[in-house]
Amino acid sequence: MEVERALKESREAFESGVTRSYSWRMSQLRALKAILIEKEADIFEALKLDLGKHRIEAYRDEVGLMIKSVDNALRNLKKWMAPKKVDLPLLYFPAAGEIVAEPLGVVLIFSTWNFPIGLSFEPLIGAISAGNVVVMKPSELASASSNFLATNLPKYLDNSVKVIEGGPHIGEQLLKHKWDKIFFTGSSRVGRIVMTAAAKHLTPVSLELGGKCPAIIDTLSRARDIEVTINRVAGAKWGLCGGQACIAIDYLLVEEKFAPLLVDRLKAKIKKLYNDPENTARIVHGQHFQRLRDILNDPAVAASVVYGGSSNAEGLLIEPTILLDPPLDSEIMREEIFGPMLPIITLKKIEDSIEFLKARPQPLVIYAFTVDERLKRRIVEETSSGGITFNDAMIQFAADSLPFGGIGESGLGKYHGKYSFDQFSHGKAILRRSFLIEFSFRYPPWSEWKLKLIRYAFRFYYIGILLMFLGLER
Ligand code: NAD
Numbered sequence: 001m002e003v004e005r006a007l008k009e010s011r012e013a014f015e016s017g018v019t020r021s022y023s024w025r026m027s028q029l030r031a032l033k034a035i036l037i038e039k040e041a042d043i044f045e046a047l048k049l050d051l052g053k054h055r056i057e058a059y060r061d062e063v064g065l066m067i068k069s070v071d072n073a074l075r076n077l078k079k080w081m082a083p084k085k086v087d088l089p090l091l092y093f094p095a096a097g098e099i100v101a102e103p104l105g106v107v108l109i110f111s112t113w114n115f116p117i118g119l120s121f122e123p124l125i126g127a128i129s130a131g132n133v134v135v136m137k138p139s140e141l142a143s144a145s146s147n148f149l150a151t152n153l154p155k156y157l158d159n160s161v162k163v164i165e166g167g168p169h170i171g172e173q174l175l176k177h178k179w180d181k182i183f184f185t186g187s188s189r190v191g192r193i194v195m196t197a198a199a200k201h202l203t204p205v206s207l208e209l210g211g212k213c214p215a216i217i218d219t220l221s222r223a224r225d226i227e228v229t230i231n232r233v234a235g236a237k238w239g240l241c242g243g244q245a246c247i248a249i250d251y252l253l254v255e256e257k258f259a260p261l262l263v264d265r266l267k268a269k270i271k272k273l274y275n276d277p278e279n280t281a282r283i284v285h286g287q288h289f290q291r292l293r294d295i296l297n298d299p300a301v302a303a304s305v306v307y308g309g310s311s312n313a314e315g316l317l318i319e320p321t322i323l324l325d326p327p328l329d330s331e332i333m334r335e336e337i338f339g340p341m342l343p344i345i346t347l348k349k350i351e352d353s354i355e356f357l358k359a360r361p362q363p364l365v366i367y368a369f370t371v372d373e374r375l376k377r378r379i380v381e382e383t384s385s386g387g388i389t390f391n392d393a394m395i396q397f398a399a400d401s402l403p404f405g406g407i408g409e410s411g412l413g414k415y416h417g418k419y420s421f422d423q424f425s426h427g428k429a430i431l432r433r434s435f436l437i438e439f440s441f442r443y444p445p446w447s448e449w450k451l452k453l454i455r456y457a458f459r460f461y462y463i464g465i466l467l468m469f470l471g472l473e474r
Contacts, residue, residue: 003173006135006162010106013159014133020103022081024158026074028128031156032121033070036063039152043117046144050116051241052282052316061240062118065398069122072400072417073129080129080421088431089461095433101425103131104204105180110171110194111138112185113284114244114338116145119208123183124153124161126420132181133160137174139186140167141285179203181424188409195412206413206423209406210336211363212250215393216379218350218370220258229369229391230265236367236393238274238320242281243340244288246410247365247397250337253353256346263322263344267307270320283316283339292318292339294331301326304343350375357383361409367393386410 018024036043040063047053047062073080083098107127111120120138127134136153138146143165150163164170171190175182175197184194185208198205215233219225236249254262274280283289289311296302296309301323308321321341326332332343347353350370357366364386368379376390386406389396396402400417415423441453 002164003170003177006164007106007177009159010133010135010162014103014105019131019133019160022078025077025081025129025131028157028160029070029074029077029125031158032125032128033067033074035152035156036067036070036121039148042148042152043145046142046148047117049144050113050142051244051284052277052280053241054279054281057239057241057281062115062121066118066121066125068398069125069400069416073125073421076418077129080418083430091439091457091461092431092433094436095431097432098430100428100430101130101421102428104424104426105132107132107134107181107183107424108174108179109134109136110182110184110186110190111136113139113142113145114241114246116142117148119185120145120149123185123206123415123420123423126415127181127183127424128160129421130424132424135162135164135174135179137164137166137171140165141288181205183413183415183423184208191411206405206415207411208246208413208415209364209409209411210246210338211361211406211410212336213247213363213365213367214353214357215249215252215367216350216353216370216375217252217254217258217262218368218372218375219391220254220261222371225369225371226261226265230269232391232393233369234266234269234273237342238270238280238340240394242283242318243342244281244284244338245394247394248338249342249367249393250363251333251343251345253345253347253350253356255350256348259324259344259346263306263324266322266342270307270322274320277315277317280320280340283318286313286316288339289313289316289318292337292341295337295339296321296332296341298330298332301330301332308340351378354378354382357385362386362407364406364410365389365393365396384408 043063044055044058047058081101083100086097088095088097109123116138120136124134138149146165150165153161153163178201181204182194182198183206184191188209191207191209195205219229233249237243240248293311304323304326306322306324308319311318318340323343325346326343362384366383366385366388368390370376379388384407387396397404403414403419404416405411405414413423441450
């Protein structure tokens with residue numbers, strides 16, 4: 001009933017036409033920004049309750065990052081909404097072509113628990129910028145954040161967002177209905193369920209999924225780059241929601257001769273930065289905690305632990321853990337880890353990492369720490385992934401000018417910045433002609449000279465008209 005009512009009211013709101021205007025979109029974006037600013041303390045509290053996130057991590061990855069995204073939309077919306085002029089073949093002269101961005105309608109957004117505010121706001125900013133109405137289902141596993149969204153989004157926004165709280169059962173109910181777009185963030189398993197349900201109504205989908213993001217480490221022979229490499233690797237493993245992030249580093253690839261140095265430096269870094277549970281998020285839920293414990297309890301995996309491995313079920317904490325060469329067919333190397341365990345896989349030569357990656361599903365991001373331009377080129381040209389970041393990690397997520405999204409198992413569709421606006425718009429093609437010039441060779445009765453003209457017209461598409469004026473048109 002709640003679902004039906006939300007859908008009906010959202011459809012009415014969209015059909016009233018109010019969401020199409022520039023001023024309405026700007027007012028809703030300003031309201032989103034106001035929530036982030038005025039309710040910062042409540043957001044920090046919700047993220048502490050759900051995930052034990054430190055408020056600085058909460059600001060860096062959610063509040064501050066989303067203020068940046070709203071500001072980018074507020075600054076650029078007029079430009080994004082403006083019709084885009086396109087070139088047309090000379091044959092069409094006189095004519096004009098343009099692409100007009102049309103809102104899709106009522107959009108269903110599923111968000112997830114690891115960045116429960118950020119990953120709700122980021123698609124919301126795109127959907128509202130594009131003039132849509134949104135029904136949002138946050139993750140039930142981050143219940144304080146879900147509750148925050150359900151309380152504040154409708155209060156601040158003008159009937160443009162409805163929040164429906166609940167778990168898979170509510171998700172299934174939502175998927176029975178026809179939406180104009182479904183934007184899903186979550187696992188590949190549920191992504192398949194979403195796509196199957198959407199196919200019934202031919203609803204377009206964006207799937208922001210997960211996967212195993214590798215990091216190739218090729219800088220350990222360069223003394224001056226080691227410290228920065230280790231900082232960035234550790235930050236992208238233990239400093240990002242305790243490893244529970246789609247763009248977290250899942251495992252490392254390194255030449256075997258450098259493995260002892262890598263392990264030593266990572267151990268030292270953990271002791272310095274991530275030993276205090278205050279500085280890392282905890283595991284979201286008992287179920288996920290148990291899943292991670294089970295992975296570590298596999299005897300072959302346990303034997304590969306070279307640091308950490310302890311846990312505290314009451315506090316839902318797992319110690320930052322390093323594993324050296326766990327079996328490649330064990331769960332830790334087959335499935336996305338989504339937790340604070342970091343396997344290191346050793347290779348004879350770092351170039352072998354290319355074949356290693358090609359033999360596995362396409363990840364959301366490939367990270368590579370290297371100054372070897374040939375290796376970089378090979379990674380770009382020979383591997384496939386949502387994106388590649390060289391010599392850093394995570395920061396690509398905050399760059400509005402780069403599309404964010406996966407490929408294959410890691411997702412479908414790109415968003416962030418203008419790409420979000422495009423995700424939630426239909427680019428309608430508009431062609432305007434006049435009655436000034438009319439070519440008879442378009443129509444029967446057919447003759448050899450007409451065929452000749454048509455051949456010329458396609459061959460010299462953009463200069464074809466000149467040939468007409470040179471006497472070929474009768
Ligand atoms: P999940 O797939 O279990 O849940 C995602 C959403 O789907 C939740 O709202 C959940 O309630 C709903 N859901 C679950 N079962 C459903 C069903 N049968 N029918 C309808 N809806 C259902 O994912 P999760 O555990 O919340 O999140 C972790 C996953 O999300 C990881 O795989 C991670 O990599 C991925 N992720 C991807 C991105 C990205 O931007 N690419 C970001 C964060 C997380």
